[in-house]
Amino acid sequence: MSKSLHEPEMILRYLDGELSLEERWKFEQMMEENESLRYEVEQLRAAVSGVRRYGVSQQVATVHKKFMASKPHRPNIERRTVPFRKIVRYGMAIAASICLVVLGVEGYRFYQLSPDKLYAENYVSYEISQLRSNNKNAVSPFEKWYAEGKYASIVNEKKEALTEKEQLILGLAYLKENDAFSAIAPLQLLAATRTSPYRQDGEYYLALAYLKNKDYDKAIELMEQIQEAPTHIYHQQFTNAYIRKVKILKWR
Amino acid sequence: MEQTVDILSDAQITGNLERQEEMDRTIHYLYRMHYDTLSRYVMHNSGSEQDAEDIFQEVMVAFISLVQAAKFRGDSSIKTFLYALNKNMWLNELKRRGRALKREAAYEIAKEKESDAINKLVEDREAHRFMLQTVEELGENCKKILLLYYYEQQSMREIVASMHYENEQVVRNQKYKCLKKLEVKMTQQPALLNRLKSLLHE
Numbered sequence: 128m129s130k131s132l133h134e135p136e137m138i139l140r141y142l143d144g145e146l147s148l149e150e151r152w153k154f155e156q157m158m159e160e161n162e163s164l165r166y167e168v169e170q171l172r173a174a175v176s177g178v179r180r181y182g183v184s185q186q187v188a189t190v191h192k193k194f195m196a197s198k199p200h201r202p203n204i205e206r207r208t209v210p211f212r213k214i215v216r217y218g219m220a221i222a223a224s225i226c227l228v229v230l231g232v233e234g235y236r237f238y239q240l241s242p243d244k245l246y247a248e249n250y251v252s253y254e255i256s257q258l259r260s261n262n263k264n265a266v267s268p269f270e271k272w273y274a275e276g277k278y279a280s281i282v283n284e285k286k287e288a289l290t291e292k293e294q295l296i297l298g299l300a301y302l303k304e305n306d307a308f309s310a311i312a313p314l315q316l317l318a319a320t321r322t323s324p325y326r327q328d329g330e331y332y333l334a335l336a337y338l339k340n341k342d343y344d345k346a347i348e349l350m351e352q353i354q355e356a357p358t359h360i361y362h363q364q365f366t367n368a369y370i371r372k373v374k375i376l377k378w379r
Numbered sequence: 380m381e382q383t384v385d386i387l388s389d390a391q392i393t394g395n396l397e398r399q400e401e402m403d404r405t406i407h408y409l410y411r412m413h414y415d416t417l418s419r420y421v422m423h424n425s426g427s428e429q430d431a432e433d434i435f436q437e438v439m440v441a442f443i444s445l446v447q448a449a450k451f452r453g454d455s456s457i458k459t460f461l462y463a464l465n466k467n468m469w470l471n472e473l474k475r476r477g478r479a480l481k482r483e484a485a486y487e488i489a490k491e492k493e494s495d496a497i498n499k500l501v502e503d504r505e506a507h508r509f510m511l512q513t514v515e516e517l518g519e520n521c522k523k524i525l526l527l528y529y530y531e532q533q534s535m536r537e538i539v540a541s542m543h544y545e546n547e548q549v550v551r552n553q554k555y556k557c558l559k560k561l562e563v564k565m566t567q568q569p570a571l572l573n574r575l576k577s578l579l580h581e
Contacts, residue, residue, distance in 0.1 A: 135555060136552075139554070139558065169579075170565070170572075170576070171558055173572060173575045173576045173579060174558050174562045176575065176579055177511070177513065177514055177565070177575070178514060178529045178530065178558075179444070179447070179529050180440065180444050180510060180511065181511055181514040181515070181522075181526070182526050182530025182531070183440050183443045183447070183530075184436075184440045184511055185526070186406065187406055187439045187443065188436065189403075191410070191432070191435075193407070194407060194411070194414070195432065
């Protein structure tokens, strides 16, 4: 007769498959009726499973050791190779930083722009020239005052029927007196006189008067007109870059 | 002399592992075929070379145990299965370490679900790790006798001879004592032990 099925050894024999068919059947019947027996069997079954897994881990560890020993030594992958994604990421970070710096500089320059600055940047002082006058001997008071820098005298003089030269000088005097608004009228008249030898001077200073008076649309139109006329004496004064700055002022 | 190159089919691999035949050769084959690819994944996703080694070893143990428990269904190739297991184990490890996952890794986790087998293997890492640690802490004698019987499947007679016991009954008694000792140690973490027990029935 076999030992009592309650004995611990029987549990182990059951787990190890060493019971006869009849003993096994009886044992399983007992398990169904006896919760503590069932519990004990499950505990030991888990322990056996653990041992088997441990055996696998030990065997894998042995193969692992041999395999790693047979691999050629390589330096630390992290130091040696930089994943492509990291290169792209760092590259983009650098590019973004450069963009920010450029934007910052341009932003600073953008906010530094003003009509007065652009006016001063471009303004060419007009030198009264006797040569262009039809009458070499006549020097009007306007010319005399302008040469002496007495611009206030010019603007205060109530003179009608100005000559084209006097119109130009009047416009220049207003500009010198920082009165761009008043400078526009005489310069407009001059710019509209197609046959006047001072027309191109009038156009140039009119463009600057518009700029200083913040009439940006009119300033840009006239500047582009002058830039596009290679024979205009002020053609090189209004570059693309300069006109772009005036446009920026307009957008602002 | 012409060198022969081992080539094992998936069926040969699983067959060898189930029957515990040519284990070293089969495991070495798996290493040779898959280690570089799987380790690269870990190292390209915030892991060190050591991490890659550890994870691959864990993947091997999990896979072999699955095959030996006749739970590897073979729905996918071994290569596909190992790749998915490696990836998920590493992502699980990163989560365990509390490391912020890269956007790509987080996306991978949220992607279509892996098979149930892989999900379970990954989720039960802690329980298995606990089990291995518990066996490791048994004395050398207990470890040896249990491994000889339950892993190497030696007979009582062979164990008597290799361990110089008096007779088979002595071996049986010692084997039971060692297994009980292991069981008592396992009860120190009842939740993990319960998880291991439930795994046996899944």
